Structures are given as structure tokens and as C-alpha cells.
Amino acid sequence: MSHNGHPHPATFEIRVLRQDAPEEPSYWERHRLDWEPDLNITSCLQRIAAHPETTAGKPVAPVAYECNCLEEVCGSCTMLINGRTRQACSALVDKLLEDNSTEIELRPMSKFPVIRDLLVNRRRLFRALEKVKAWIPVDGYYDLGPGPRQSPEEQQQEYPLSQCMSCGCCLEACPQYTRLEVTHREGETEEALAGRERALYDQGFLGAHAISQVILFNTHPTGRLNADERTDVLMEEGGLQVCGNAQNCVAVCPKNIPLTTSIGRAGRATTLRAIKKWFDR
């Protein structure tokens, strides 16, 4: 069949790696969908939710997944699509069918604990932002006039780093970022679980996204006043030294953030900081 002169199949299959809950086994499931123009992976998941049955005709629960903006600016819908980490909203079915015209494979991100199906727990990612103090420590929110003046060059250096939407693609692709998972204990509250989770995360690698945020805030004229605090975090357990320079992060970043440039700058900053600390002893 064809649409606007382009051939396409009448139907295609989505193969989803499902998991009913944490600690449950995962399993593959197939769903057959009719081809339509302008489908992306999000709309496929919406169609599966509306008619949740497998190719074999077995009724199932809808596939759980996360989404919000559908414009690739919120970072919610990251998953593995045909093995590649990316957002479901900007993954177009016609493009995917060019590679394999019969089937598209969906898996949850592998570096984060699965909550259900394609939905994963990315709290570790936000915990890293807390750890590196990724904010401007302003005096308060009363009127104190404008912020510092900045050159357009400085703004153009900051802006790309500030577009990080915490999607986790860089972490999924990183060989040094290994999966850390806390399992729920009998009778444990959600809050207690989150506390244990935080303690574990703080031992793991921060990841490229958080290192890049350190550079963002250490570049800002006000943020720079506390640069040492953030740089010191990069020198702790799970810090910059864990980076193996695989450079996968920059290759998969959907926002083309120069993550390896940030890592390079962070390397210089930690070296200088180490020397300064040594002299200050």
C-alpha cells in the first residue's frame, strides 16, 4: 500500500517487553496495529490502550508508560525503541518501518528500576541534581534588581546546557552508569524506601547530565560564587572519576547538549581544585 507515493505495510507489529511490577519477571508481548499516516510511538501506545489485546487476540492490560508534552521538551517518554534510547513522541513509525517493515521493538530503559512495563523509576536522576546543588543560591525572592549582566557569548554557552530535560538518555547509554535498585521490604513505608534508595544512589555515578549542570551553574556569574561546592561533589564517590570517556552520552542526547565538552571542563575544574586544596593544606 502507499500514502503520498510512499509504500507502507497495511499493518505492523509492536513487540513490547512487559513487566507487571518490580521483582516480577519480564515477558514479551506482540500487538498488531493498522498503519495510519503520522503515527509516532506515543500514538501506537494510545491505540494499544484503546484496544488492549495481543496479536493472538488475548485481552491484556494496557501497556504502562510515561508521557506528557509529546513535543520532546518534557523528557517523560524515554524508552528503548528498536534498541535505541530516545523519546517515544519523536519516534516516527514510518521512519522506524524503513529499518524493519514488519515490527517495532519497545523496551523500558535498562539503567533504571522498572515500575511497570515501560515505566521506570528515574528518581536517581533528580537526586543527582540535588547532590551537585544545581541551582543559583539567591538571597531570596524579594526585589533586588536584575541579575548580572552577561555577554551574548556567555548566554549562548549556557543556553544549550540549560535545555537538559532530565530524560536520562545519556545515562542509559553510559557504560559506567550501572543499574541500582532497592527492593521493597515487607511493611516498609514509601518514605523509608525512598530514604534507602537515596543512600544507595549517592554511592553511584552522578552521570553526564549532572556533571553538565555543574558546568552550567559554575559558568553563571552568581552560580560561580559557589563553584567550589559543586566541584567538590564531582570529586566525591560516584563523581567525575567514574566517567570512562566512552562518549556515548553526547551521541544519544536528543537535545544535542555538548556533554563531553562539559565533562572536559569539569575535568579541568576538578584538577585545579585538587591542586588548590593541596596547597591550602
Place this chain on the structure above:
Amino acid sequence: MARQRVIVVGGGLAGLAATMKLAELGIDVDLMSLTPVKRSHSVCAQGGINSVNDVTRQQGDTEWLHFDDTVYGGDFLQHQPPVKEMTEWGPRIIDLMDRLGVPFNRTPEGFRDQRRFGGTLFKRTAFAGATTGQQLLYSLDEQVRRWEVAGKVTKYEFWDFLAPILDPQGVCRGCVAQDLVTMEIRAFRADAVIVGSGGCGLIYGRSTMSMACTGSAASRCYRAGAKYANGEFIQVHPTAIPGADKLRLMSESARGEGGRVWVPRRPQDPRPPRQIPESERYYFLEERYPKYGNLVPRDIATREIFNVCTREGLSVEAQRLAVYLDLTHIPRQILDIKLGGILEIYEKFQGVDPREVPMKIFPAVHYSMGGLWVDYEKSGSGGLNVGSPRNQQTNIPGLYAIGECDYQYHGANRLGANSLLSCIFSGLVVAPGVANRLESLHGGAAADQPASLYELAREDHQQAHQKLLRRSGGGENPYLLHQELGHVMTKAATVVRYNNELREAYDTVCELQSRVDKCSLSDTGNWTNQNVVFTKSLRDMFPLGRVILKGALQRDECRGAHFKPDFSMPGVEGKEPAERRRLAEAWCDRFEENTRKWLKSTVATHTADGEPALGYEDVDTSLMPPRPRLYGLIGAEVIEEAWKARAANKAAAANGNASGKGSPPAGPAANAGA
């Protein structure tokens, strides 16, 4: 006294601004959101944020003129004191966001750069690339994270607000919410609940809004007794990219740079667009509006594109409504320089190069001007008494609304780049009022309320939830019902509205609502059950859908985004000067009569049988008297002349009575607002 807490529902710009300010005031906040707050819908705003600035000020701009543009753009349907206060805070809000690290674009000298937006003559809009909303949200998110580390803020992300908890006196004492992962339902104590849950675009099926914009939190407050105002005012953007899952915005600048809108004269001509010869193309905007061509005002462009597809049946596709927005006659290199960013968005989501193939676009629901009714306390100078617990409070004591889900700032139509300002402003201004409420709380703190109040509320929702899970045999599919609802709402209550269609749509929506109670769930488990969560939010779309439709049906006039051809006021066509003047006077008489009748907020109250009871409240126009919006109207000059003479007479009469308000005079009636 026990430690007091505040719950903020929604972590977009408004919710985060409120949370950050409350924390600074020493108040503990529980911040609840459907999604991690950094992923809220505010990230989608591209253009910028308006305020007077040092440059425009020297060109004659003032806070007063920003106020005037806002109320004029909103067709005078908003109470003026809160708008005045907002525009006065504008410059300070931009300064604050600047200090928080928002990477605003810079001038060569290092100052913040500004651009011009619709509805004003000044370059008032500060921007950060093409992602201003994202950048503003991130700085607030960072500040709130800082407070979270400091222990002042506790986040409940992936939690769904189910209802406010009211004590026997009708005071809000907390809320019930559900964990979207574990499905636990919990009652939270709070001394104030602030709802900043955004717009309700999903009632229309697909819109430019994010998937969290179901309106369910606002609807749950409405069902609990909070009033909902001006629901019928829904902004539709003329050019969006129709997608299978959502409608994505295509900036007006595509037409600004020479884009031409057309459809094939033969309905659903199957040929590729570039093979259709000029003579067989219908450039309907250029033909119908030779003077403005493709750059007619937004509302006119929206209506014409809508009509050509629906009433005239000339959509380029049979299955879907769309027209061509064609840039292919413009050289590639020019397109890349001027429109690079937005063309990339089209390419990314459509997989088609708009430099080679005309884009397919259609209007899309974009913003809810209406929302939860909120109060304010007017100051002596005509603004707000900052610190009054009444500011942003709904009619339920202790329940507040801020951001897109309140109705307060945009009247009948919102100006571009004013929403980011209203969201941050309402978030900041609610905080001192809530702090004062906590100081003088009648009947004790939430912590002192009897446990039974919370346990009963939780139990009610737990039972309703279990019942929903166990229900079998209804056979209705919530996702298909949602599509039907969206279809009905989009057809009847967007761009062009007719009473017979609205009446019919109202009946259909009521019928769909009765079917929602027969939904069968495809997932009956109690772990991360998105099926049951969606069904609940769908159920709560209907009450607001009915408010929108009934409000639109009853409002027999045209105002801002609400357009009824049967009640429009055509311009003045006469040739003789005397006749023209007479017709203009008649036009002004009719305008004044319409103002007396319809310059009122629609206020809906939920009743036991689900029927919204509509009332109408006077609008505070004490600062700036209403005047007609004449842009694009035939005979605008002569109407304006007649109107100015009337206004001058009135002013003279008022001065004679020595009751001048001390406000600067009104600007010209027909400035280029669209």
C-alpha cells in the same frame, strides 16, 4: 499550636512559584503533581514573557499601557485590579527570574534582549531562545529542589489530587490524593490547598496541551463546590500541526515570512500538492482578505481555516481536517536563516521537509482563559492589597487557585507572552495571603482537626476506587468515549459557535457522561493502573465540558475567543458621511447596550443533578472603561470617531462631577491588537 502546612497541587510555573515563596516565608509545603514537576506543561511555552522594560519605558511605555493592552486584548472581561497589579509586578518578576539564572537572550552590551509580540506596539517580550517556558520552569524547579533539600518542601510526584477535604463549616482542611504507582489513597492535612493544575485542553480530545492537562483537579474542586468562571472562553491557535496523538504549535512567523495558506479547489485532490497548478489552488485568505492576505488577525485566520474545512468541505484530506501552509516558493537558504528552528520541529514530528512539501496545519485548542473563580482584595490605588488572604482564594475558604486553572487575568482572550507572567505572578502573590491566613486561622489548624474528618474522606474515595475496579459488564471503552467527547467539543465549542449546535452538543455530552459510568476497565489490578486513573480523569472532564457548552450557549454575543456569527456586529457600510455617522452612532448604541448586558463573568456552580447553574457577575472596570475592538472591521474609522466623541463627553461630565479617578487617559480605541 501544631505546625502548619500548605498543599500545592501542580508543579508548573504557578505551583512552583507559590511553593518557593511559601518556603521563603517559613511555611512547610507538600507539593503534589501528576508528573515530576520538571516535566510540567509550562515547558511547552516557546515565545516569551511580557513586561515593561527600561527601553520601552523610554519609548513611552508604562505598566499602565501593558495593563491597557491586556484588558483591551481580553475584551474587558477581566476584573481590572488583579491585572493592574500583575503588570506592575512584571518588571520585578523578570528581574527575579533573571537572578534565578534564566538564560535570557542578551544584547551585545549584555542586557536582556526583547522582542515584539501580538497586541502591543512595544518590544516587551523577554525570551530565552525558543524555549522560554522551559527555561523559566527549570529555574523555579531548581529553587524548589533547593528547598526540598533544606526540608521545607516535600514532593509527591506521580500523585493524583482526588478532592479537597472540607470540614462541616465548609472550610478546606486538606485533600485526598492517590499514588499513581502504588495506588495508595491517602488523606492529607493542610491549612490551605493551592491548586495550580493548568488548563483543561484534553476535554477537546487533542489540543496543543500536554497529557496532564485534563482539567480533572479543577473539576474535582468544582464538584466539591468551588465556582468555575468564564469556562466558555477557550483560545484556539490558528496554526497547529495535526498529529495522531496531539496538535503541535506552528508559530505565526511562518506566515510572517511569506507562508501562503491554500486548499485544492477540488475537494481532497489526490495529487501531491506541488503538482496542483496555481489555477486549481484556492488561496482563500488572500482572496477573501486582499488587504491583509495571509496575515489577517489570529481569530479571523482561525475561523476561515476552520470554515473552509468543515462547512465548505475543502480539507486537503478526507480523514482529517487540514489546509496547506506553503513555504515552498521561498528559497531554501532564506527559510533556513529565518525559520530554521520551527521548520525543524515540523520535520522532526512529521518526517517531511516543509521546504519541499507544503505543511498541513489546522487550528487547535490552546489555552483556557476561564477557570476556577477566585477572589481578590482591591487596594486604594486600584491594585491588590498584597497579603490579603482573599487574593486567589476560591469561594471555599482555604482553597486557592493559581495559574491557567484560575479565571482571573485574561478575560475573553489572552495576549501572547502574558500567560507565563500571569502564572508566575499568581504563584508569587498567593503566598503572602496564604501566610496571613495561617496566622489567623479560625477553628484551629488542620493538625487539630479530628482524625475522623480525614479517615472518612479517604474511605469514601477508597470505596469508590474499589467499586470502579470491580465494575464489570458495562462494556464502554474510556479511550473511545474520550475521542467522542473531544470530537463533539471541538465541533461545537471552538472557533465558530451556533446555538443549535451547542444545544445538540450539550445533550450529546450528557449522554456520553451517562455512558462513562458504564466503562469497563481493561486493567483491574492495583499497581500502576493507568487505565483506572484515565477513566477517573475522563469522568471529571464531563462536568467542565458541560460548563463550557452551557456558558457558550447562553452567551449570545461575540467577545474575544467566543464568536457567534448570529450575534456579530457588522461594521458600517454607508457612503454618505452623514449616514455613515448615523450608522456609527447606532453601532455605538448597540455596543453600549451589549456591554451592559454581557460584560459579565459567567459563574458556574455544580448542582446535585450535575446541571451547572450559571450566574453572571459584574466585572470591575473601574480603572479603564470598556471600548470596542475595531480591528479589521469595515468602517472602523467612523465608529472610532463616534466612540471618541462619546468618551470625551462622558469624561467631561465626570470631571464636572469632580470624580476623576486619577488614572491616565485611555489609549486610542483601535490600536493594532489582535
